[in-house]
Amino acid sequence: MLSLLATKPSLHWLGKQLFNREDPAAFFDPLLERINPMWVRQYVPARVQAVVDETADTKTFILKPAARWGGFVAGQHVTIDVDIDGVRRTRTFSLSGAPAQWKNEGTVSLTIKRLTGGLATNWLHDNLASGDVIGMGEAFGDFRLPEADEPVLYVAGGSGVTPILSQLEAMAQRGYQAPVTLLYFVRTQADIIGAEKLHALRLNWPALTLRIIATNEGESPEYLKDTHFDDVPGVNARRCYLCGPKGLMDLAGELLAKRGIEEDRIHSTFFSVPTATLDGDSLGGEIHFSRSDIKVTSEGDAVLLETAEAAQLSPQHGCRMGLCHQCSCRKTSGTVVNRLTGRASGPGEETIQLCISVPRGPVSVDL
Amino acid sequence: MKQLTPEQLDNLEQDLNAIRDEVLADVGDRDARYIRRIIRLHRGLEVGGRALMPLGFIPPVFAAAVASLGLSKIIENMEIGHNVMHGQYDWMNDPALHSQTYEWDNTCTGDSWRRTHNYEHHTFTNIIGKDRDYGYALLRLSDDEKWKPAHSLQFINYVLLSVFFQWGVGLHELEFDRLRRGEIKISDKKQFLKEFFRKGGRQAFKDYVFFPIVTLPVAPVVLAGNVGANLIRNLWASSVIFCGHFTQDAETFTEEECDNGSKGQWYLRQLTGSSNFTGSKLMHMLSGHLSHQIEHHVFPDIPAHRYREISPKVQAVCKKYGIHYNTGSFARQYGTVVKRIVQYSLPDRLRLKLAPQTQAA
Numbered sequence: 001m002l003s004l005l006a007t008k009p010s011l012h013w014l015g016k017q018l019f020n021r022e023d024p025a026a027f028f029d030p031l032l033e034r035i036n037p038m039w040v041r042q043y044v045p046a047r048v049q050a051v052v053d054e055t056a057d058t059k060t061f062i063l064k065p066a067a068r069w070g071g072f073v074a075g076q077h078v079t080i081d082v083d084i085d086g087v088r089r090t091r092t093f094s095l096s097g098a099p100a101q102w103k104n105e106g107t108v109s110l111t112i113k114r115l116t117g118g119l120a121t122n123w124l125h126d127n128l129a130s131g132d133v134i135g136m137g138e139a140f141g142d143f144r145l146p147e148a149d150e151p152v153l154y155v156a157g158g159s160g161v162t163p164i165l166s167q168l169e170a171m172a173q174r175g176y177q178a179p180v181t182l183l184y185f186v187r188t189q190a191d192i193i194g195a196e197k198l199h200a201l202r203l204n205w206p207a208l209t210l211r212i213i214a215t216n217e218g219e220s221p222e223y224l225k226d227t228h229f230d231d232v233p234g235v236n237a238r239r240c241y242l243c244g245p246k247g248l249m250d251l252a253g254e255l256l257a258k259r260g261i262e263e264d265r266i267h268s269t270f271f272s273v274p275t276a277t278l279d280g281d282s283l284g285g286e287i288h289f290s291r292s293d294i295k296v297t298s299e300g301d302a303v304l305l306e307t308a309e310a311a312q313l314s315p316q317h318g319c320r321m322g323l324c325h326q327c328s329c330r331k332t333s334g335t336v337v338n339r340l341t342g343r344a345s346g347p348g349e350e351t352i353q354l355c356i357s358v359p360r361g362p363v364s365v366d367l
Numbered sequence: 368m369k370q371l372t373p374e375q376l377d378n379l380e381q382d383l384n385a386i387r388d389e390v391l392a393d394v395g396d397r398d399a400r401y402i403r404r405i406i407r408l409h410r411g412l413e414v415g416g417r418a419l420m421p422l423g424f425i426p427p428v429f430a431a432a433v434a435s436l437g438l439s440k441i442i443e444n445m446e447i448g449h450n451v452m453h454g455q456y457d458w459m460n461d462p463a464l465h466s467q468t469y470e471w472d473n474t475c476t477g478d479s480w481r482r483t484h485n486y487e488h489h490t491f492t493n494i495i496g497k498d499r500d501y502g503y504a505l506l507r508l509s510d511d512e513k514w515k516p517a518h519s520l521q522f523i524n525y526v527l528l529s530v531f532f533q534w535g536v537g538l539h540e541l542e543f544d545r546l547r548r549g550e551i552k553i554s555d556k557k558q559f560l561k562e563f564f565r566k567g568g569r570q571a572f573k574d575y576v577f578f579p580i581v582t583l584p585v586a587p588v589v590l591a592g593n594v595g596a597n598l599i600r601n602l603w604a605s606s607v608i609f610c611g612h613f614t615q616d617a618e619t620f621t622e623e624e625c626d627n628g629s630k631g632q633w634y635l636r637q638l639t640g641s642s643n644f645t646g647s648k649l650m651h652m653l654s655g656h657l658s659h660q661i662e663h664h665v666f667p668d669i670p671a672h673r674y675r676e677i678s679p680k681v682q683a684v685c686k687k688y689g690i691h692y693n694t695g696s697f698a699r700q701y702g703t704v705v706k707r708i709v710q711y712s713l714p715d716r717l718r719l720k721l722a723p724q725t726q727a728a
Contacts, residue, residue, distance in 0.1 A: 017569045018577065020470040026463065030407040031414070042463060086399025088460040291467075312391075314457035316465050326462070 002041055043081055043135030044069045049107055050130055054193045057114040058159060059125060060096060064107045065136050071102055072139030074170035075163045079319055081135030084123050090318035091120045094162040095139065098169035111193060113159035143269035145170065146239050149178040153232055155252045157185040157244025163269060164243060165194045172205040181209040181232050185224065185248060187216045224251050236261060242268040283337065286362040289313060290332060298359055303339060305354035308367060315354055315367055322356035329354055334363030368624055369639050369690055376631030382684045383634050383665055386677055390669050398670040399459055405446050412439035417578065423588040433592045437599030443472045444604060445655025452481055454668045474537035474567040483540050489667050493612060493640035494620045501619065503528065503535065504544035507711045509619045514714050521712045532601035537567055606701060611660035614642040615703035616693045637664035638685060642693035644700045651675055
């Protein structure tokens with residue numbers, strides 16, 4: 001019944017009048033959450049069905065989102081919301097299962113590595129258990145499978161394999177005919193994420209060539225080299241997908257470009273905040289948070305969100321990596337540089353994302 | 368006004384900052400659980416009150432329903448809305464509790480409140496001529512304002528303001544007194560009025576049209592009950608707020624006195640211009656912890672349920688600098704408010720004859 005309040009325009013209007021909020025259906029959340037946390041309307045609730053150990057520091061959480069969740073295509077990500085010590089934290093993770101899992105069983109998988117010093121990943125590993133309910137956003141991202149079967153090369157590093165696991169599974173299910181090669185870089189054999197799934201795929205799906213490279217097992221560390229690509233048949237005609245640590249992705253992108261593979265055939269996705277190379281000297285400046293009338297100076301490539309928080313402001317925020325737009329806010333004057341793209345904004349009034357905006361010279365923000 | 372040397376003001380600032388920093392370092396799960404529990408209580412009371420109201424033709428049920436809905440409005444306005452809009456829970460990063468977007472169950476729009484209350488009142492507290500909350504341009508409460516014959520009837524104004532308090536608060540930004548004096552034009556307030564009518568209309572529609580109509584056979588009962596619930600909230604909110612700044616010992620300031628504008632001086636003004644009242648835990652909660660108006664004015668953006676806990680520390684700071692910490696029972700403080708309204712409704716000569724203690728120092 002509450003879903004009508006969200007979807008039927010006339011009832012939505014009425015609900016806004018009665019409950020003084022833009023999401024009237026969520027008015028009852030504080031009560032419903034006590035009866036059944038899956039009835040919450042403010043976000044899409046998802047119940048943890050199982051937690052599976054992948055490696056010593058990686059777990060797969062199998063979640064059952066409420067039926068209204070919109071589904072996904074292989075390679076996409078979601079944000080999840082968890083309250084840690086009273087603070088809502090939003091983090092982005094790749095969906096590691098195939099879309100068929102959602103269609104058939106109504107569940108999705110998130111494979112999450114424990115990051116050293118990471119607040120959310122450690123909390124998830126230590127606290128999130130079967131039966132718990134967390135918030136989930138809709139899937140997003142354009143790291144997608146080719147529409148027609150064509151040869152594919154994947155280069156993955158560490159937990160960057162997670163969206164690729166989803167894609168490989170989806171390809172195997174669709175009976176993908178063209179050759180697919182995965183170059184998977186891990187520290188040691190014990191760090192392979194989705195080992196069972198990968199081996200099962202290789203057994204049952206002849207198109208897949210799996211090459212796992214343990215970087216830290218030999219005398220000297222083994223990194224991505226051009227010869228790795230030489231071993232991939234018809235590499236220059238392949239569509240390439242990259243996901244992993246920034247160093248690996250940059251290197252792979254460079255080597256592939258040298259081979260003359262066009263830019264639009266190389267797809268990459270991030271699993272940590274990517275940063276464009278910014279010219280450090282010109283960055284920073286006098287920042288005026290106009291609504292709270294606070295003036296601070298920022299130096300270097302500090303983003304406005306961090307500067308605002310350091311000034312004891314608490315702007316609304318989410319992913320902190322430029323994805324979710326929760327922290328969008330009006331810049332009234334000044335130039336900011338987008339940390340993702342390295343591009344500078346215009347000097348006038350416009351909406352910016354605080355979490356990826358680095359001031360260049362004096363900036364005034366309506367905050 | 369209590370005078371401190373610039374050095375004392377600096378020390379005062381540091382002492383109070385230390386209290387604030389200590390709280391902020393500790394804010395977390397306990398505060399989140401507290402406000403979520405209060406919100407749950409509010410939802411329960413509102414749903415319960417609205418559900419019971421149609422059965423209000425049975426007198427005890429009517430009383431219970433009105434009390435339930437009235438309490439829900441009190442809790443939502445005082446402990447949730449007012450405090451959330453001050454940014455006390457922004458750190459939780461819950462979009463439903465964000466200071467800049469929260470909209471409360473009151474005819475005053477959240478935006479208007481953030482401007483007139485959070486900014487004007489909290490910045491210029493009790494500065495005559497700058498803090499428009501001081502007497503609401505309706506009541507004469509100090510001899511900074513010249514007596515006029517119209518003031519002799521101000522007690523009636525006070526009663527009316529209390530009865531229709533949410534409408535008074537909603538229209539506060541209209542600055543009716545300045546309009547009357549021709550300092551501003553009605554066209555300056557077009558945008559404000561548009562928003563006021565939208566929000567006021569929404570609130571009136573909900574309580575006085577929608578819920579009575581959907582319970583048509585008993586519409587008069589529901590209408591009466593909703594009027595009653597709003598009245599309870601209006602009287603309580605107005606009384607609490609009046610006790611916060613208009614008690615006998617709450618000081619007022621002139622613009623010249625506040626020229627210096629340092630943070631220490633602002634702190635001093637908050638300490639001497641505000642007043643507390645004592646009471647039970649429930650009483651504190653129902654006042655939105657404005658029973659600790661002094662602590663609230665010194666630290667408007669820390670979670671309000673902390674005010675009770677830090678009160679001894681603030682009192683110790685006051686003692687250190689010889690600042691009067693103005694507190695007393697609700698009855699006593701409210702008594703001095705009523706007395707003040709009556710006293711200043713009289714011409715100065717008569718007032719000084721009847722109450723010579725009101726002679727300005």
